[in-house]
Amino acid sequence: MKDIDLLQKKNRKLRDFAETMGSSGLAFTGLIGLFFLSILVWQIAAPTFIDGENGEIPPANEFITESDYELEWDYPNIDSSGELTTDPIVLEISWDDGDEVHELQINVISQRDVYEDIYLNESGLSTEIVEVGRKTKFHIYSTLPQSVEVKQKSGPVPSADETGKPLVSTFVIEYDVAVLYDEGIVFEPLEILGYGTLIFLVVTFRFPKPSMLRFIQKFTGKERQLKGLFYALALVTIIAGNYSLASILAALCWILSATMSTSLTKGIERLLHSGRELSETSRLKHSISNRDGLLMWSNMLLVISTLFIPLEIYIPFLTERYQDIFSPYSSGIRAAFYGTIWVMLIAMISAIPISVGAAIYLEEYANPTKTTKLIQALVTNLAGVPSIVFGMFGLAIFVKQGGIGWGLGPSILAAGLTMGVMAMPIIVLASQEALRSVPRSIRESAYGVGCTQWQVTKDHVLPSAMPGIMTGSILAMSRIMGEAAPLVVVGATAMIVFDPEPLAGLVGGNVNFTVIPIQIYFWTSEPDPAWHSMAAAASISLIALLVAMNSIAIVLRQHFRRRLN
Amino acid sequence: MNNEAQTEEIPDSTRDLDIEHDRKLMIEDLDLWYGDKQALYGVSLPIAKNSVTALIGPSGCGKSTLLRMMNRMNDLIPICHYDGKITMDDVEITGKDADLVEIRKKVGMVFQRPNPFPKSIYDNVGYGVKLHFKPTREELDKIVEKSLKRAAIWKEVSDRQHELGTALSGGQQQRLCIARTIAIEPDVILMDEPCSALDPIATAAIEELILELKKDFTVVIVTHSMSQAARVSDYTGFMYLGRLVEFDKTDKIFSDPDNELTKRYITGRFG
Numbered sequence: 001m002k003d004i005d006l007l008q009k010k011n012r013k014l015r016d017f018a019e020t021m022g023s024s025g026l027a028f029t030g031l032i033g034l035f036f037l038s039i040l041v042w043q044i045a046a047p048t049f050i051d052g053e054n055g056e057i058p059p060a061n062e063f064i065t066e067s068d069y070e071l072e073w074d075y076p077n078i079d080s081s082g083e084l085t086t087d088p089i090v091l092e093i094s095w096d097d098g099d100e101v102h103e104l105q106i107n108v109i110s111q112r113d114v115y116e117d118i119y120l121n122e123s124g125l126s127t128e129i130v131e132v133g134r135k136t137k138f139h140i141y142s143t144l145p146q147s148v149e150v151k152q153k154s155g156p157v158p159s160a161d162e163t164g165k166p167l168v169s170t171f172v173i174e175y176d177v178a179v180l181y182d183e184g185i186v187f188e189p190l191e192i193l194g195y196g197t198l199i200f201l202v203v204t205f206r207f208p209k210p211s212m213l214r215f216i217q218k219f220t221g222k223e224r225q226l227k228g229l230f231y232a233l234a235l236v237t238i239i240a241g242n243y244s245l246a247s248i249l250a251a252l253c254w255i256l257s258a259t260m261s262t263s264l265t266k267g268i269e270r271l272l273h274s275g276r277e278l279s280e281t282s283r284l285k286h287s288i289s290n291r292d293g294l295l296m297w298s299n300m301l302l303v304i305s306t307l308f309i310p311l312e313i314y315i316p317f318l319t320e321r322y323q324d325i326f327s328p329y330s331s332g333i334r335a336a337f338y339g340t341i342w343v344m345l346i347a348m349i350s351a352i353p354i355s356v357g358a359a360i361y362l363e364e365y366a367n368p369t370k371t372t373k374l375i376q377a378l379v380t381n382l383a384g385v386p387s388i389v390f391g392m393f394g395l396a397i398f399v400k401q402g403g404i405g406w407g408l409g410p411s412i413l414a415a416g417l418t419m420g421v422m423a424m425p426i427i428v429l430a431s432q433e434a435l436r437s438v439p440r441s442i443r444e445s446a447y448g449v450g451c452t453q454w455q456v457t458k459d460h461v462l463p464s465a466m467p468g469i470m471t472g473s474i475l476a477m478s479r480i481m482g483e484a485a486p487l488v489v490v491g492a493t494a495m496i497v498f499d500p501e502p503l504a505g506l507v508g509g510n511v512n513f514t515v516i517p518i519q520i521y522f523w524t525s526e527p528d529p530a531w532h533s534m535a536a537a538a539s540i541s542l543i544a545l546l547v548a549m550n551s552i553a554i555v556l557r558q559h560f561r562r563r564l565n
Numbered sequence: 566m567n568n569e570a571q572t573e574e575i576p577d578s579t580r581d582l583d584i585e586h587d588r589k590l591m592i593e594d595l596d597l598w599y600g601d602k603q604a605l606y607g608v609s610l611p612i613a614k615n616s617v618t619a620l621i622g623p624s625g626c627g628k629s630t631l632l633r634m635m636n637r638m639n640d641l642i643p644i645c646h647y648d649g650k651i652t653m654d655d656v657e658i659t660g661k662d663a664d665l666v667e668i669r670k671k672v673g674m675v676f677q678r679p680n681p682f683p684k685s686i687y688d689n690v691g692y693g694v695k696l697h698f699k700p701t702r703e704e705l706d707k708i709v710e711k712s713l714k715r716a717a718i719w720k721e722v723s724d725r726q727h728e729l730g731t732a733l734s735g736g737q738q739q740r741l742c743i744a745r746t747i748a749i750e751p752d753v754i755l756m757d758e759p760c761s762a763l764d765p766i767a768t769a770a771i772e773e774l775i776l777e778l779k780k781d782f783t784v785v786i787v788t789h790s791m792s793q794a795a796r797v798s799d800y801t802g803f804m805y806l807g808r809l810v811e812f813d814k815t816d817k818i819f820s821d822p823d824n825e826l827t828k829r830y831i832t833g834r835f836g
């Protein structure tokens with residue numbers, strides 16, 4: 001007996017020791033990690049987000065001027081062996097301010113699709129000799145605040161393109177205050193009111209207090225008018241906010257508030273009707289019909305609004321500044337950020353419905369024949385294929401013209417579709433897994449009340465599998481968000497100083513785009529260490545985007561899972 | 566082989582299948598296989614209208630299989646195939662071209678483990694009604710209320726119809742499932758050991774409910790509890806190794822069974 005007591009005592013001591021050591025050790029390592037993380041963030045954030053190297057960072061909209069000239073020569077100054085036969089084309093570039101004259105020599109070479117970009121700033125031209133393909137776009141970007149004059153001094157005159165530009169040998173790069181981002185007002189008062197109303201209603205929904213309920217009860221019987229008022233406010237908000245993102249989100253807040261207030265007043269009425277008091281708030285939620293996932297949509301909207309607030313409140317690095325080849329610290333990732341968002345959106349829209357459909361077919365409908373087994377095996381193997389291979393696939397199918405190619409060019413559309421194809425096997429497998437784990441009893445009870453197979457699938461199996469499908473989809477999306485390799489193949493470019501056009505591949509326009517991982521990749525390969533810190537800043541942005549996406553996933557998943565308890 | 570020997574001894578006692586009530590369902594000479602394994606051997610059985618028919622027997626003898634034939638639930642199992650004929654009101658329901666949705670609407674089912682949909686109580690009951698009858702909101706409200714009342718659960722859930730059905734207690738869930746079944750006004754209700762997952766009080770509530778339900782519906786219940794069969798049923802069939810050994814009025818089966826096997830089973834001297 002005594003021995004046992006001793007042993008127990010010893011044991012308890014050991015256990016307590018392990019307990020304290022374990023938890024304090026965990027806390028300590030956690031703190032160290034946080035410390036390093038904050039140092040890292042500080043190191044990166046201080047120069048990029050806060051000071052800039054010289055303490056001043058001009059925002060993009062103050063200096064970007066861009067012109068696009070398509071020069072076309074027909075082998076003017078080379079022979080078949082590549083030797084220069086005529087005078088080289090020389091442009092004389094000058095501007096008011098300086099007395100210097102810069103000369104730019106352009107050599108037209110026989111290779112196709114070679115092009116250079118020229119940048120102008122106070123210190124001159126970024127290069128003095130350029131080699132371009134004989135039929136290619138030729139960009140001149142100016143960061144100067146005044147007009148630039150360009151004269152051709154020697155060499156053959158380029159032929160005109162069909163727009164007639166430029167046949168003349170003298171052209172002028174105009175100083176153009178192209179305001180690229182001018183949503184000056186951050187939040188209109190109406191928008192704030194919309195968000196406030198929705199937050200109030202959500203809080204009342206979640207944590208009802210008698211005083212709040214008494215306030216809402218006043219509107220019983222006036223639901224119609226209240227609804228009308230909210231809808232009107234939604235309209236006014238959107239118009240007053242000039243259709244900005246914030247105003248659209250706020251209008252959605254008003255619309256949800258309208259539905260939510262009706263549902264609350266009805267719930268209160270029902271509560272009182274069944275002989276209860278307003279103070280029995282715990283009963284309230286039983287009497288509120290939440291069938292349309294009202295609360296979930298409200299939460300979603302609030303989360304999304306919160307996520308988009310950074311867009312509205314001006315993080316120049318993310319949403320204001322383009323890349324500036326001359327001063328890393330005043331560069332930003334605006335082009336890459338929007339590129340990433342567009343690529344993800346297109347990938348999502350193209351991949352998720354198809355993949356979930358395929359999973360439903362394979363899991364619910366297909367008989368296990370040889371063909372379906374083969375398809376299944378293919379899908380399983382596709383999920384493990386290296387991403388660069390998908391890049392080649394995208395290049396062949398989406399980018400190239402002719403044959404099986406769709407001819408979308410190296411555009412966002414092609415990139416999004418490529419990424420979508422890459423995500424597909426992952427989503428299919430995850431969805432299949434989710435569908436398979438729906439308990440038999442749910443199917444049986446649904447068939448038991450006389451459902452057809454489609455009704456069982458759409459009303460019961462799919463909702464139950466939703467959390468799994470969502471998780472799979474978001475994981476796939478997160479994975480492709482960080483991928484650079486396939487997009488290098490598809491043709492993302494490193495140096496973009498304009499907003500990408502998502503549909504350019506289809507309707508024409510400038511197809512060039514870039515995404516954050518590509519930006520990071522190119523910046524890390526620059527020799528100047530300043531670019532490396534920019535690359536780190538871009539990485540942090542990428543991580544922040546991923547966290548944002550995953551939090552949306554968590555909200556959705558929690559909602560659906562709560563319904564399945 | 567042992568089984569073969571035993572089954573040889575079982576006499577065919579389904580010769581006399583007369584019942585006093587009208588026939589609702591008639592099962593004739595049903596053989597059923599799961600793959601190559603035969604689960605039912607030539608079962609014939611009448612189901613009396615507006616009465617409770619109980620199926621008893623040791624586990625694995627094919628009670629659930631027989632029950633699941635009556636609303637063609639076995640069609641969901643790909644390896645299951647059968648031979649024989651089942652008629653409802655003299656209309657065959659086993660044919661290839663029988664409308665399964667229509668059959669399952671007429672023949673509702675309550676399962677062994679309560680399996681409400683992961684939806685609100687209201688939607689659990691309303692779902693099937695919406696599916697088949699497309700009622701207006703007011704009509705649906707009325708039907709839901711009536712069904713919950715008939716399933717004797719209205720008092721407990723009247724003010725929380727929008728709460729999840731899966732959040733109820735086991736006994737309440739089972740009554741909710743019954744409400745869901747009767748909401749679409751079937752003719753027949755099949756119950757597969759509806760009380761086996763419930764405590765004695767919930768069981769008593771369900772049994773009381775069954776006696777109430779037989780006024781409007783024809784009930785077939787599978788149970789492993791002989792006392793339950795004796796309490797609620799009008800007719801009882803005893804099954805053994807895929808055969809219907811004896812079928813008669815419940816009083817007769819429990820007081821003076823014809824068959825030696827039945828006698829041994831109901832007196833608990835079995836195996």
Ligand SMILES: Nc1ncnc2c1ncn2[C@@H]1O[C@H](COP(=O)(O)OP(=O)(O)O)[C@@H](O)[C@H]1O
Pocket residue numbers: 599604622623624625626627628629630631642
């Ligand atoms: N889905 C199935 N697949 C294969 N065999 C089955 C299946 N369901 C039941 N069986 C077999 O059929 C026989 C009868 O089962 P069941 O009807 O569930 O018996 P009971 O309900 O009387 O316990 C058992 O031997 C069982 O193993």
Ligand SMILES: [Mg+2]
Pocket residue numbers: 628629630
């Ligand atoms: Mg069974």
